[in-house]
Amino acid sequence: MIKRNCLLTMADKQPALRVLRFLHKASAMLEESTDCDRWLLVSGESGSVSCDRHLLDALNNAALIKIQNGKANLSVAGRELLQEFKQPANLTHTNVKNSSFGLMVNHAESPLGLLYRKNKQTGQRFLSDEEFQAGERLRADFTRGNMMPRITANWEAVVTKRARGERGAQADLSDHALDCRDRVEKALRDVGPELSGVLLDICCFLKGLELVERERCWPVRSAKMMLKTGLSILHRHYTADSDSGKTEVPVYHWGAPDFRPSL
Incomplete structure (x- = not known):
């Protein structure tokens, strides 16, 4: 995917895009999930989605999102990446x-x-x-x-x-x-x-x-x-x-x- 960082594999492509699109609408708070391997991203405007912890860490390390004080925001690099997927085929x-x-x-x-x-x-x-x-x-x-x-x-x-x-x-x-x-x-x-x-x-x-x-x-x-x-x-x-x-x-x-x- 996301040729900008080798930590993200092809299997992460669609889940990563889903997280980026979700954060594009509004920032979200990180909350514990019933599954210890996943986070819940909770936004007052867009509801909530679940995300693998390793994927969220990879997006943060790739500077596509910013995580501070338990809050996730989409970075400038993340917004630029979404521009490449303006018309997703699916x-x-x-x-x-x-x-x-x-x-x-x-x-x-x-x-x-x-x-x-x-x-x-x-x-x-x-x-x-x-x-x-x-x-x-x-x-x-x-x-x-x-x-x-x-x-x-x-x-x-x-x-x-x-x-x-x-x-x-x-x-x-x-x-x-x-x-x-x-x-x-x-x-x-x-x-x-x-x-x-x-x-x-x-x-x-x-x-x-x-x-x-x-x-x-x-x-x-x-x-x-x-x-x-x-x-x-x-x-x-x-x-x-x-x-x-x-x-x-x-x-x-x-x-x-x-x-x-x-x-």
Whole structure:
């Protein structure tokens, strides 16, 4: 990639570009992740993304980003590098069906996006359009519902002058965020406990397939099939949920078979 520093390999290309694009929008705080090998970059404007620790160190050593006092910023060299990728080939606009929003999808940003790309040998996709859109819809609701866990110090009580345990947190969320959380919980409940964890790990926490298999002690390449099965069920949930909203409710009344209302 990034011929400017040999510490970054070709395998780091897309993850590094994702971090640089994220920091291009705004600076981000570094927070501990549930995975000890990864950092969470948290921005009040752009949400959060996860990043390998070695990759973040490599970007810092290459002077593409600056890390000071637990805060990451994009450097001038990093901005110049992004200019070389103004029109990334795998950045497309996707309208999610049965939803009121459109989004820019970077196919290299998540394992789900990589699986959605066409196989060069067969010319076919492993995931169908419906399965991919269902995963992106879950991820969008998860992000907008502010459901990414925060495991750093809790400053809420200091800022809001509330004692721990009092109403706050969820009470302060907007109605839109609460609706997003409700949709995520309902979707995962319909998918079931056997597959909901895989959808969360890959679609929402952006964990790689190999990492999921290691954490769950699954056979090699099994996460791929479990993900596809979960996305298929998730798509069926969204389709049924959309159809149920259009069902007309019958009106009942008491009356004889030849009853006619008086005008």
